[in-house]
Amino acid sequence: MIDHVESEIGRVTGRVAPGVVGEVRIPYKGGTETFHAYAWDAGETIEVGTEIVVIERVGPRTVKVAVLREEEQS
Amino acid sequence: MITTLIVVAVVVAILVGLGALLIKTMWRVAEPNEALVISGAGAVGGELSGQGDAETPTYKIAVGKGALVIPGLQTVRKLSLNARKADLAVQTVTSQGVPVSVRGVVVYKVGNTPREIANAASRFLGEDVQTMETTVHEVFSGHLRSILGGLTMEEIIRDRARLASETRGSSAEEMETLGLKIDSLQIQEVDDPSGYISNLAAPHQAAVERDARIAAAEANRAATEKEQAAAAAAAKAVADSEIAQSQVKAQADTARSQAEQAGPLAQAQAQKQVVVEQTEVAKLEAARREMELQTETVKPAEADRDARIAAAEAKARETELEAAATAKKVEIEAGANAKRVEIEAAAQARATEQTGLAKAAATRATGEAEAAATAAKLTAEAEGIEKRAAALEKNNEAVIAQTLAEQAPDLVRAAAESFRGIDNLTVLNGAEGMSGMAGEVMKLGLGVMPLVQQVLRNGGGNNGEKPPDD
Numbered sequence: 001m002i003d004h005v006e007s008e009i010g011r012v013t014g015r016v017a018p019g020v021v022g023e024v025r026i027p028y029k030g031g032t033e034t035f036h037a038y039a040w041d042a043g044e045t046i047e048v049g050t051e052i053v054v055i056e057r058v059g060p061r062t063v064k065v066a067v068l069r070e071e072e073q074s
Numbered sequence: 075m076i077t078t079l080i081v082v083a084v085v086v087a088i089l090v091g092l093g094a095l096l097i098k099t100m101w102r103v104a105e106p107n108e109a110l111v112i113s114g115a116g117a118v119g120g121e122l123s124g125q126g127d128a129e130t131p132t133y134k135i136a137v138g139k140g141a142l143v144i145p146g147l148q149t150v151r152k153l154s155l156n157a158r159k160a161d162l163a164v165q166t167v168t169s170q171g172v173p174v175s176v177r178g179v180v181v182y183k184v185g186n187t188p189r190e191i192a193n194a195a196s197r198f199l200g201e202d203v204q205t206m207e208t209t210v211h212e213v214f215s216g217h218l219r220s221i222l223g224g225l226t227m228e229e230i231i232r233d234r235a236r237l238a239s240e241t242r243g244s245s246a247e248e249m250e251t252l253g254l255k256i257d258s259l260q261i262q263e264v265d266d267p268s269g270y271i272s273n274l275a276a277p278h279q280a281a282v283e284r285d286a287r288i289a290a291a292e293a294n295r296a297a298t299e300k301e302q303a304a305a306a307a308a309a310k311a312v313a314d315s316e317i318a319q320s321q322v323k324a325q326a327d328t329a330r331s332q333a334e335q336a337g338p339l340a341q342a343q344a345q346k347q348v349v350v351e352q353t354e355v356a357k358l359e360a361a362r363r364e365m366e367l368q369t370e371t372v373k374p375a376e377a378d379r380d381a382r383i384a385a386a387e388a389k390a391r392e393t394e395l396e397a398a399a400t401a402k403k404v405e406i407e408a409g410a411n412a413k414r415v416e417i418e419a420a421a422q423a424r425a426t427e428q429t430g431l432a433k434a435a436a437t438r439a440t441g442e443a444e445a446a447a448t449a450a451k452l453t454a455e456a457e458g459i460e461k462r463a464a465a466l467e468k469n470n471e472a473v474i475a476q477t478l479a480e481q482a483p484d485l486v487r488a489a490a491e492s493f494r495g496i497d498n499l500t501v502l503n504g505a506e507g508m509s510g511m512a513g514e515v516m517k518l519g520l521g522v523m524p525l526v527q528q529v530l531r532n533g534g535g536n537n538g539e540k541p542p543d544d
Contacts, residue, residue, distance in 0.1 A: 003188055013233075014239055015233070021243045023238075028187075031322040036242060036250070060250050061185055061249075
């Protein structure tokens, strides 16, 4: 089992914004797990429901994410 | 030989049994809800190994599969991944300062990523479940207090997303350090000693109560209206019924009265008919008497009157005819007289005319004779003048004219003398006759003018005599 979550695509379940801890749900080991999330671009706000891609893992259950753009999806 | 083979077989069987037993004791399999943490010599399991630093002994983690554990050299511990819950009861104030007493429950489990399992294992492994629950309870009571202090009462009651966000914001770091994951935080009960929540509801309750009272009042009004309308309809029905009954009764009374009156009425009508007939008889009687009167009195009087009128008319006619005859007679007599006078006058006129004409002819002849004499005389004078003029070389035409002009009245007067003999000149042609007569006079006078001129020119100077003066 590979314990990598980078480049996984998921969805925001708790608003990601400056000053708060967001939450995203991404595929993990055959199921889905919720991870604490911060924006990769500091200061960006990502609303609930937005598709994101995980950029970097910064803790056991904390990732930095960015909004998934159309060109990244294809 | 046979015994040797048997011994070998038994030994092999024992060895196989021992081997299987050894494998059985060394191979440990993790259940789905637990993690095996294997520590000891050589227990470093690739990507599943814990992320310890240099001072932290590394260990092998197996989740959901088996691992070989070498007895004596390695130890294996199980870490349950089951969800657990911790009951919380805190007393705090909201961000508005409202005191609340909250009872909640937090559901958590050891995270199932290897790093969380490692963190949890290093803290809780070997402790009993009670220890983990106590720790989580203590930690989370403090967090819940701070979470609630950042929310308003309305958010606590209604805004789950905000509650979850605050929970993550205040406890995420600590939970990761403990290797725990919060699945859910539920506020089960909010006790509100200050009555804030019931006051929140008061406006809505008042509105609902108002609506209820309005609805009741309207319903009551509608019901009353319907009742009154129904009562009015009922009363109207009763009135209509009474009216109809009265009408029927009136009709019946009328019919009965008419029936009662029928006898006397017929009698009266019969009497009336009798009177009518009697009147007719009286009328006929009067007519008969009038006719008699006409025959006896009026007719003879009229005949008498007519006879007298006829006599008067005849007499008048007679008188008229007499007058006409008289007038005719007078008229005829007058006509005869007139005719006779007219004829006599005409005869007299004709006689007078003839007399005049004869006299005129005589006078004219006399005049002409005198004129001729005068002319001859004048001719002689003229010849005298002409000869005188010739003798005096040139005689002016003007002198002639002047002489002639001087002599003209004398000539005319001489001509007029021819008419002097006529006593009674009757002019027959009226004005025309008058002018004719004047013309005749002028002709007589002027008719000699050329002759005079001729005389003056030719032989005026022959005799040298002047025209005679009057």
